[in-house]
Amino acid sequence: MSKLNTKVTDSVNFFQGNDPKKLVEEYGSPLYVYNERILRERCREIKNLVSYPHFSVNYSTKANNNLAFLQIVREEGLNVDAMSPGEAHVEFMAGFKPEQIFFISNNVSKEEMQYAIDHDITLSVDSLSQLEQYGQLNPGGRVAARFNGGVGAGHHEKVVTAGKKTKFAINPEYIPEFKEILKKYDLKLVGINQHIGSLFMEGDKYIEGVKAILNIAKEFDDLEFVDLGGGFGIPYEKLNDQPRLDLKDLGEKLSKILFDFAKEYGKELTFKVEPGRYISAECSVLLGTVHAVKQNNVHKFAGTDLGFNVLARPMMYDSHHDIEVYNNSDDTEEITVVGNICESGDIIAHDRVLPKVAEGDVIGVLDAGAYGYSMASNYNNRLRPAEILIRENGEVVLTRKRDTFEDLTRNFIPLK
Ligand SMILES: *Cc1c(COP(=O)(O)O)cnc(C)c1O
16 A cells, blocks of 8 residues: 555556656656656557547647657557647657648638648638638638537536537538538538537536537538547546546447447448547646745645646646655645745645645646646746656656756847
8 A cells, every 4th residue: 555645656657666856856847757658558548439440539739749749649540630730730740641630720810721721631610701711722622610519518617618608619500601601612521520628527428419519410411520529537636536437338328329320321431539638637747846835824835846837727727636745754734735936826736635745845746748738838937847758668768858048038039
C-alpha cells in the first residue's frame, strides 16, 4: 500500500523508477512530464471503441500539440483534427498526410481557408457565411460542415459547444439555405461533424448527441463520413476514487447505432470521433516546487512556481487536479496551493488535505496533459516550462526546451 504522497502515480507506475526531484534538478521547475506507455494505452482504448469497421479516431491537437507526442499518436494509427493552420503545420511536421488531417474551422479568415485548400486538407465550415466564403475560394470543391444537433454537455459552461447557447455550428433549420449555397458553388458535401462539449463522464449524453447528428445526416445523400465529436471525460478526482467513463458500455451502444445507421443509409460510411482530453490528460504530471509556506488568516498556503501561466485550467474553469507531494512526510494538513502570478485567482488547489509540505519540496499536479502546456503562456514574462517524455523502457528524453529570455523578446522591434 503506497503512501498518499505517491498513491496515484505508483498505481500506474508513472515515473517508471525515475525520481521526480531528480527530474526537476535536471530539467528545471516547473516541468511537464509525459509517460509514453500511458499515452499509447489511451490511443489503443479509443481505437478499439467500436466494432464497426470504418472508424477513424481523430486526435484533437488543441489539447496537446507537442511534436513528439503527435509522432506517437501517429504511430498508434490515429488521425488528427486541426483548429488552425498552425496546428496543421505541426501535424505535417509529425508526419501526418493531408488526408489524415481534418480542419474544423470556426470563424476563419480567407487566408486560413486557403491554407486548407492549398494543402488538400478537408475543411469543415460552421456557418452559412463561411460556406459562402469557401465556395468563392474553392468552387467545385469538397467541404464538410459542423451542425448543432441541439444536445450539449460539458464540465463547465465555457466548454459546452452545442445546444441553444453556443456560438458553434449551423442549426438544422438552415439546411435548405445551406443546400442552396452548395449548389450555387457546385460544392460536394463529404461529411458532417459535431462536438457536444468537453468532459462527459456518462455515455448517455454522448449517445443522445450521436442520434441527433445521425438524424441530420439523413438530410444529405452520399456523405463519406459523419464525425461524432470528442469530449470523452477522464476522472480528475482519482484520490476520491472517481469512477472512469465506461468505455466498454459506450462502445457497445455506439457500435449498434453505427451498424444500424449504415444499413439504413445504404452505405458503409466512415464514422469519426475526435477525443483530445481522453488521449492526452492522464499521461502527464506537471511538476513544480514549493518556494514558500505561510499562514494567512484562515488559510495555510503553499506558494509554488505553478502559476496559471503554466496550467490555466483551475483558474479558467475551476477545475480540480489531484496533487501529490514528493517528500517523506507521513503527516497531513489542509493547505491551499497557489502559484507565483500577481493575481488573487492564481490558485491551483483549494483547501486540500495533503502530506505536510516544506520549502524546496517537489509537488505533482496530476492529469495535466490536456489543455496544460497548450494553454500555457508567458504572462508575467515567465518562461514556459520544458516537456520531457518517459519512454516505454524508462529512459527520459527532452521533447521541448524550456523558454529562454531570448524567446520572450525575439519579436520586439525597439524604437530607434
Ligand atoms: C476541443 C475539441 C475537441 C476535443 O475535446 P475533448 O474534450 O478534449 O475531447 C473535439 N472536437 C472539437 C470540435 C473541439 O473543439
